[in-house]
Amino acid sequence: MPQPLIGISTYLETTVSWGVWRLPAALLPAGYHRLVQRAGGLAALLPPDETPGAAEAAIARLDGLVIAGGPDVEPVRYGAEPHPMTGPPARARDAWELALIEAALRRGLPLLGICRGMQLLNVVRGGTLIQHLPDTVEDNGHAGPPGVFARHEVTPVPGTLLATVLPEAVAVPTYHHQGVSRIGSGLIASAHTADGTVEALEYPQRRAFTLAVQWHPEAGDDTRVMRALVTAAAG
Secondary structure, three states, X not given: OOOOEEEEEOEEEEEEEEOOEEEEEEEOOHHHHHHHHHOOOEEEEEOOOOXXXXXXXXXXXXXXXXXXXXXXXXXXXXXXXXXXXOOOOOHHHHHHHHHHHHHHHHHOOOEEEEOHHHHHHHHHOOOOEEOOHXXXXXXXXXXXXXXXXXXXXXXXXXXXXXXXXXXXXEEEEEOOOOEEOOOOOOOEEEEEOOOOOEEEEEOOOOOOOEEEEOOOHHHOOOXXXXXXXXXXXXX
């Protein structure tokens, strides 16, 4: 059977250096495409595209979609004012990834959100975000020092899709300062940390595989979450 083609959304940076070059670039940490490959899929990068209909056209050619981690979602997307700790907006990426998620949901494409990807799925479904978790939890073990992943344990909710993929509590790589506040329509929380932070969302009313996790599986060795997406995409 052909390997399923998994699209992964990318960053779009104004200036990146390599060799003698210093130019705008669409890029993605290699952990993402390597995780797709280790899970048995073919990886295709999806840089932001402002062409009308581009998201629908991309989704029509894919077997599965990953919305990758990255910068904070602009608060206007969920009707909020920016918190002082919220990062600068990435408007082109917000627009592109929201359009990809909406197109995937319409077409029944298997979907996996990672970190920012989980937050965007929640926003698409009308949910809101906590803009700075240290304001709401005592022990902010959700991120290490700048550029360093922390690890904490997440506990799947019994009876959920995630619990069939990860049947036990597991320590995961994590790096985020935002999280889910009000859960979007049709979504359910399927994992939490000890402090109650929502660590996974899924969409049980939708027949196609739809899962989003707040942690970073691409930064670890556990392929189970990505393998579940690839298996669904192969079907």
